[in-house]
Amino acid sequence: MFVELALTSSSDVADGTTYLWNLHTGSMLGSFKQNVTPLQSLALVNNPRNLGSIFLSSQAEKGMMHVYNFQKDQVFLKFPLPDKIVCLATSNRGTYCAGGTESGRIHIWEIATGILHRTFDAHYKKITVLRFSADDTVMFSGSEDASVHVWMLNALLDDGQTESPAPHYSWTDHTLPITDIQCGVGRFHGSRVVTSSMDHTCKLWDLSTGSLLTTFLFPTKITALVLDPSERYFLAASGTPASTSSTANEADYLIYQVLLYKAKHTQQGYTTMEAVDGDSGLEQIGLGGAKRHGSGGDLVFRGHHHPIQRMALNFDGSALVSGDNKGHLMVWDVASRQMVREIKQHKGAISSIHTLFQPADLYSNTTLADKPKVHSITPFKRIPQARIGEGGPEINGSNTIADDPLIMIPSTVSSTYSSSLSAAALLASSSQEEQLLEMARRAFVGARFGSVAAGSASSPSSATSTGAYQELEQKYRELEARLAALTPAPAPVQPVVSQSDISAALSGLRSSGTKRRKA
Numbered sequence: 001m002f003v004e005l006a007l008t009s010s011s012d013v014a015d016g017t018t019y020l021w022n023l024h025t026g027s028m029l030g031s032f033k034q035n036v037t038p039l040q041s042l043a044l045v046n047n048p049r050n051l052g053s054i055f056l057s058s059q060a061e062k063g064m065m066h067v068y069n070f071q072k073d074q075v076f077l078k079f080p081l082p083d084k085i086v087c088l089a090t091s092n093r094g095t096y097c098a099g100g101t102e103s104g105r106i107h108i109w110e111i112a113t114g115i116l117h118r119t120f121d122a123h124y125k126k127i128t129v130l131r132f133s134a135d136d137t138v139m140f141s142g143s144e145d146a147s148v149h150v151w152m153l154n155a156l157l158d159d160g161q162t163e164s165p166a167p168h169y170s171w172t173d174h175t176l177p178i179t180d181i182q183c184g185v186g187r188f189h190g191s192r193v194v195t196s197s198m199d200h201t202c203k204l205w206d207l208s209t210g211s212l213l214t215t216f217l218f219p220t221k222i223t224a225l226v227l228d229p230s231e232r233y234f235l236a237a238s239g240t241p242a243s244t245s246s247t248a249n250e251a252d253y254l255i256y257q258v259l260l261y262k263a264k265h266t267q268q269g270y271t272t273m274e275a276v277d278g279d280s281g282l283e284q285i286g287l288g289g290a291k292r293h294g295s296g297g298d299l300v301f302r303g304h305h306h307p308i309q310r311m312a313l314n315f316d317g318s319a320l321v322s323g324d325n326k327g328h329l330m331v332w333d334v335a336s337r338q339m340v341r342e343i344k345q346h347k348g349a350i351s352s353i354h355t356l357f358q359p360a361d362l363y364s365n366t367t368l369a370d371k372p373k374v375h376s377i378t379p380f381k382r383i384p385q386a387r388i389g390e391g392g393p394e395i396n397g398s399n400t401i402a403d404d405p406l407i408m409i410p411s412t413v414s415s416t417y418s419s420s421l422s423a424a425a426l427l428a429s430s431s432q433e434e435q436l437l438e439m440a441r442r443a444f445v446g447a448r449f450g451s452v453a454a455g456s457a458s459s460p461s462s463a464t465s466t467g468a469y470q471e472l473e474q475k476y477r478e479l480e481a482r483l484a485a486l487t488p489a490p491a492p493v494q495p496v497v498s499q500s501d502i503s504a505a506l507s508g509l510r511s512s513g514t515k516r517r518k519a
Contacts, residue, residue: 003358004314005029006321007044008329010350011060015327018042018057018068019345023314023321023331023355026341029362032068034075036060036306040087040129041310042352045111045377046094053359054377056097059086067377070361079379082107082119089130089139091411096153097380098139100127108156114378119155120164122149132183134208137188138168141455142178146196147171150210169210175199182227182234194234196222201235202258214276216258216283224310228317233259235301237308242286253308255301255322256285257337301332303339312353323350349357 009018013036020030035042041058054069054076063084067077085099090111097109104123109116123143131140133154139151149167156165184192191207202216202225216236223239236258241251261273275452276283286298306324313320313334327346330339498499 004319005356005358005470006312006329006331007042007055007185007352007354007356008321008323008346008350009035009042009057009352010346010348011036011038012346013326013350015347017346020070021343026331026343028345029358030070030073032073035066035068037351038086039351040089041085041092042354043088043097044354044356045090045097046092047207047359047467053356053361055354056088058099058331060089065380070359077377077379079381079382082116084380087130087148089132091132091153093136095136096132096157096229098130100130100141102126104143106130108139109380112376112378114380116381116384117159118165119384120156122151122167125177128178128185129181131183133183133188134185135187135189138207140181140183142181142195144177146174146176146178146199147196148174148178150180150207171195171203171205171212172210173203174201175214178500179221179223179239180225182225184227184231185229186473192226192231194227196225196236198222198239202234204260214281214283217287218256219286220254222231223308224322226311226313226320228313229315230317231260232317233257235311235313235320236285237311239307251305252302253304253306255288255308255311255320255332257299257301257334258283259299260286265453296307299337301337302341303330303332303342304394309350310353310356312355314355321353321355322354325349329353338384397406398454 004023006021006023007018008021010016016034016036018032018035018442019028020032021028035057036059037057038060041060042055043052043057047053054067057066057068058064058081059066063081065079065081065085066075070074081099083099083101083103083105085107086102087100088097090097096109096117097105097111098101099109100122101107102120102127104127106118106120106122106127107116108118108494122141125144127141127143129140129142132138133140137153139153139156140150141151148171150169150171151165152168155161155168155379174195174197178195178197180196182194184194190207192213193205193207195205195450196202198221200218200221202218202222204213204216205211206213218238220238220240220242224237225234227234236256238253238255240253240255250417261274262276264272264274266272286300301320301322304322304324306326306328308322308324311320311322318334320328320334322332323329323346327344327348327350329343329350331341331343332338333340337379
């Protein structure tokens with residue numbers, strides 16, 4: 001039986017602990033120390049290969065990344081980042097990680113290798129939210145500049161692209177900072193996207209065309225969104241009070257349930273359901289309590305008395321977890337919109353809520369030897385790098401290729417190059433590995449001296465290129481000599497049979513032969 005869990009974290013320095021809960025019983029299954037995360041800065045790494053689960057967490061007061069696995073409560077891995085990351089997202093396949101900064105810059109890493117594929121200026125104000133589509137074809141970014149950009153992921157990962165990438169769509173219909181983005185299921189050409197803003201609106205978009213379908217107007221600022229797994233509705237959390245409770249004289253911060261399908265009565269007496277979208281229409285939510293979609297009024301979750309920060313639905317959309325800026329967590333039954341449990345373990349504002357199935361690491365009947373290996377992850381690099389081939393050399397974005405001791409230059413390549421053969425002849429006569437190295441050399445020369453006519457012996461820059469490559473080869477030889485000096489000499493291999501055993505055996509054979517001759 002699958003057990004559903006909730007992973008929650010806080011942005012308060014006095015708290016500094018991430019908790020793992022059983023979603024249906026409220027019992028705490030684990031805690032992870034030394035973790036203070038800004039809003040939306042904790043990301044689960046999805047794991048399709050039955051490996052030990054991990055999650056990433058950027059730290060609030062410093063440019064550091066903490067990596068945790070569910071097998072221990074301490075930091076599994078920590079490493080510095082190029083900037084202080086204020087929001088974080090991972091792709092649904094667990095391959096890439098994107099981080100946004102206060103200056104509007106986005107970094108994209110490959111999780112397993114740590115390669116920084118792209119660093120670019122996406123917005124001119126702070127990045128507030130990052131999301132990947134369900135099929136990982138696009139990435140969404142929202143900012144305090146009130147715009148949402150849609151980026152094609154294959155363009156962002158194209159190492160051959162040197163210019164700053166341009167967004168596939170730019171949605172600028174909001175007028176205040178973006179607070180959340182949710183993308184529906186399906187592929188690029190069939191998905192819908194919901195965005196929320198401090199301007200009291202949520203907007204529904206068609207991803208295939210980039211067009212606005214519907215605008216939903218609320219009486220309060222919207223701070224968080226969740227989209228039903230089957231896209232029947234979405235939930236919008238309020239960041240400003242909607243009313244004052246008559247019983248406790250406390251402000252009510254509501255969660256609005258917005259239906260995306262409505263009943264339509266035909267003249268023949270039939271009732272059909274149609275989508276609430278199209279023609280950039282306007283839908284008013286929570287304004288006056290008018291009847292909506294056949295119900296007696298607006299559909300709201302009432303129980304929070306502080307601004308709601310984050311929300312998350314479980315796997316089938318039957319349970320909702322919400323958290324406010326005072327550290328209160330509430331678990332709701334979506335069908336009845338009733339709160340079933342309140343948790344007050346956190347001491348500060350809730351910054352992240354994730355729901356997940358219980359990983360194999362946490363099953364009690366799993367022995368230590370049977371526990372899965374931890375998902376492979378390498379400390380993220382701080383300088384952009386372009387990868388040449390699988391497992392091939394990497395070109396540093398700011399230093400020369402000769403500064404990277406991982407690049408191996410075989411003598412066959414250097415001798416062939418110095419014999420003034422053309423580049424085409426070299427690539428035709430070389431192995432795949434040597435071709436990759438030749439591509440790395442040409443990229444190095446091009447980056448250092450501009451465009452060079454590769455293979456042209458009469459080119460004015462050919463002598464300069466030859467000198468640069470010889471300098472590169474000399475640096476590699478120096479590194480190789482230094483490595484050889486640091487590497488201890490291997491211990492001599494001891495023979496299986498010692499020399500004394502061999503001598504004793506030979507003397508025994510001689511004595512037995514002498515005895516036979518005498519006989």
